[in-house]
Amino acid sequence: MTQSKQALKASLSTKLDRVINDGLQLPGINALENKAAFVEQLVESIRRVEYVAVIGSRAISANRADPSSDFFDPIRAAVLMVQAGNLEEASWLVFLATHFGKASRTGWLLTRDVYGALGAGYNWTWPLVSTNPVAMSQWIADNHATLKSGGRKFGNHRKYETLDPAKSNSTGEIIESYVNWVMQHGSHIGLFNHALMRPGADPRAAFGMLYRSMGAVKRFGRTGKFDYLTMIAKAGISDIVADSTYMAEATGPLKGARLLFGGATSANLTTVVLEQYIQQLDSVLEVGMQVIEDSLCNWQKSPGRFVKFRG
Numbered sequence: 001m002t003q004s005k006q007a008l009k010a011s012l013s014t015k016l017d018r019v020i021n022d023g024l025q026l027p028g029i030n031a032l033e034n035k036a037a038f039v040e041q042l043v044e045s046i047r048r049v050e051y052v053a054v055i056g057s058r059a060i061s062a063n064r065a066d067p068s069s070d071f072f073d074p075i076r077a078a079v080l081m082v083q084a085g086n087l088e089e090a091s092w093l094v095f096l097a098t099h100f101g102k103a104s105r106t107g108w109l110l111t112r113d114v115y116g117a118l119g120a121g122y123n124w125t126w127p128l129v130s131t132n133p134v135a136m137s138q139w140i141a142d143n144h145a146t147l148k149s150g151g152r153k154f155g156n157h158r159k160y161e162t163l164d165p166a167k168s169n170s171t172g173e174i175i176e177s178y179v180n181w182v183m184q185h186g187s188h189i190g191l192f193n194h195a196l197m198r199p200g201a202d203p204r205a206a207f208g209m210l211y212r213s214m215g216a217v218k219r220f221g222r223t224g225k226f227d228y229l230t231m232i233a234k235a236g237i238s239d240i241v242a243d244s245t246y247m248a249e250a251t252g253p254l255k256g257a258r259l260l261f262g263g264a265t266s267a268n269l270t271t272v273v274l275e276q277y278i279q280q281l282d283s284v285l286e287v288g289m290q291v292i293e294d295s296l297c298n299w300q301k302s303p304g305r306f307v308k309f310r311g
Contacts, residue, residue: 005043012039012285019284024277027263033304038260038295040306045294046287052234055079065093067116067123074111075231082236090237091188092126095178098228099171099220101155110152114171118143133179137172141165157223169218177218192238204243207233211246222249230290242289245278245296247271256296265300 016035020026029035056079063069065077074097081090093115100111116123117139129136140147144163154161163171185191195206195213207229214225226246233240247254248271255265257274269277278292285292298309 008043008046009039012042012287015284019281022284024261024280026260028260028303030263031304037303037306038299041295041299042285042287042291044298044308045291048294049230049234049288049290052079052231056083056236067112068119072112072116073108074115075235078231078235078237087237088126088130088188090235091182091232092129094231094235094237095228098224098231099158099161099174099178101158103151103153103155106151106153109150110147110154113147113152114140118146129175130179130183133176137165137176140170140172140175144170157227161219174218174220177216178220181214181216188237192232192240196239203239203241206238207240208243210240222246226290226293242293244275245289245293247274247278250293250297252297252300253293256298256300259300259303260296 013035016026016029016039029038052075055076060076060080060083061071062080063071064073065080066072074093078090078093078097081087081093096111096115097108100108100114102108103110113119114124122128124136124139140163144165147163153159161171161174162169165172182188182191185194192206192210195201195209196203198206198209201209210229211225214220214228217225220228226242229240230242232238233242245253245257247257250257254271254274257278258267258269259265261267261274261277262269278289282288282292298307301307301309
């Protein structure tokens with residue numbers, strides 16, 4: 001364990017003590033083992049959030065953005081596009097990564113083969129899709145049997161999605177709804193700037209506005225919207241900042257919040273009260289909504305013993 005990690009753990013532990021001393025009770029971490037596990041989850045979440053900044057500080061191979069390469073990675077590709085000034089393609093890659101997710105065994109294979117049109121000699125880039133989303137939807141319909149074979153899988157958070165055009169809200173329909181959402185403002189940057197430049201808006205208010213408006217994208221519930229928008233921020237595409245954990249629509253994070261602030265996952269605490277407590281907590285921890293949301297979700301699965309969880 002590095003000294004920096006030790007120092008971070010010590011700092012977070014001290015800050016949690018300060019939160020309690022300031023009057024906000026955290027019965028879920030009264031037990032020392034619970035507190036230790038929660039601190040470990042905070043550290044893990046901070047590292048996951050910082051991951052994109054870390055890869056952006058290093059040289060990124062062009063292969064990461066090439067779907068014909070085994071090294072294709074849509075997140076690294078998005079960061080590479082940001083570095084090249086192509087924020088539209090970066091945003092599209094973030095969407096694809098969020099929608100398909102990273103499968104535990106085959107990684108980004110499904111995203112890679114959709115984006116790269118199964119090696120047909122062209123890629124489904126944003127200029128192509130934004131001008132004719134129905135064409136991509138039809139291509140997925142024509143190739144969905146192949147795309148479901150060869151170990152191609154959605155990630156765990158997206159495991160209920162379908163490529164089958166015969167089923168409602170299939171990937172093709174989702175992509176069409178996403179393009180329609182973005183193109184209301186002509187581009188991704190037009191969309192993000194519209195939220196940031198409204199009278200009285202700030203990065204947090206802009207995040208909330210985008211989160212609510214993203215309800216127009218089919219099959220993007222709380223997790224999808226939250227993950228997409230936070231990655232847009234982490235990749236450096238827009239200066240939005242998560243304003244809430246959106247606890248009212250959560251499952252795992254909601255259980256974690258009730259355990260932390262109420263002592264049990266079934267504690268009778270409303271989501272409004274929990275959001276107030278989370279804001280108080282972060283005013284001291286200063287780690288941000290994404291870290292708290294992620295930490296609570298993972299910690300409640302094993303509150304007395306730290307276990308690494310991957311999405």
